[in-house]
Amino acid sequence: MSLMQELGQRALDCGVPLSVQLDVTYRCNERCVHCYLDHNDHGEMTTAEIRDLLDQLADAGVFFLTLSGGEVFMRMDFFDILEYARSLMFCVKVKTNAFMIREKEALRLRDLEVQDVQVSIYSHRPEVHDAITLLPGSLNRSVAGIRLLRSHGVKVIIANVLMMQNLGDHTSVKALAAELGAGYTIDPTITPMMDGDRNVLRLGLGVPQLQSVFHNSDLVGDVDSFCAPPIGASGDVLKELPCSAGHTACYISPYGDLFPCVQFPLPSGNVRRQKFMDIWRYSDQLNQVRSITLQDLPVCSTCSHVGSCSRCPGLAYLEGNMRGPSMQDCEKSFARTGIPSANMHLKKNTPPFRGLVQINALLPAEQKPSCSVLDNVM
């Protein structure tokens, strides 16, 4: 067990929220086609409210703090927030599109000793990247921001969200990251809108594309290991927790709403009305999430992938049942191994729900969800 895993286990045993993502704003200068947020300002927390929240988070034992958005630099007080967070000795990660990072901002981020800065780059080609962000000139500005950060020794990680629009570009984005001296990570997950709207999922990869990604050693490392056949429910695997959401991690919106995770929008309380620790300890919703082990998942507990699946309870929740399967993760398990999940078998043997067929029929052809690709495979 690594030191980080040991700390995670100890935090779990002690009920400590080791990691928190705080979105300081949903406002953004970009309008990414796949974004799950409403960018209008509905009353963000003030600087004073966020400082008070940070005090509470430090007292609660939070160590890893991710400051994200929206675009964090849309807040004029972002550096006040960051400086205060660092004074409380959080290990701070910042997510930004780097569009607004110039010399002054890069120096300040260096001086405040953030752990790393994560920047989303969708393609090395401006015509592709800018068509996703819908902000002309955004690739050049983001890359310039990364160069400035790197020139001042700030650690940068380029996050490459993979969609149909940019699928062919990941090799060049990875090369760009290497040239910039930045880390590189891929994310093939498109998240439904926080209000449950699933239309953005049509932008995501289908199974054939996921198979191509997951069998690429440049992206996943050891393909044989990454795509190994599932080993089923061996040992105590069914007693394991689905993930850290609500257990040692949570997410707080710019309006103070607390959720188990940024990808798990189950409203669990609001830090403007309640103390953070009261929500963390006593929220019915968080305690409900905590009560679920893999053996409580009616379909997934019977699935051969149960021990190795990346099942996200948040995506399952967004599909209608936090104890149910997440079809996006079923597709990933299938793409890795070629073995359909229990949920996929179930869906195959279940006549289509009439209501869904009617909804699909109302969508233009190009808006149909990518799971139609899966139907072709099966």
Place this chain on the structure above:
Amino acid sequence: MTPVYIAKATQVAARSLDGEMMIMSAKDSTLFTLNEVGTLIWQSADGTTPLNEIVEQKICAEFDIGPSEALTDAQGFVNDLADHGILVVSSSPITAAMPAQGAAS
């Protein structure tokens, strides 16, 4: 004997978990955990209290160890942390936060 003063470096992230400090170095993202004694020294590193006082008042008061042996161990410990850039060690009081020697610029 020249007094030794110690202060927490500004380049680190730190938090107590179940009574023990976890410290992340910004220099190389190395994660450290300190045991109970190390945590006590870290928490007492205010830049103005000499190490021998910390040892006598905090360590010897709580643990069954003599001042001389405890101070020798503590000096080795703080030098080790200073080498990793997570503690500042000085022969004079440290009144302002300063980068630790060898830490990331």
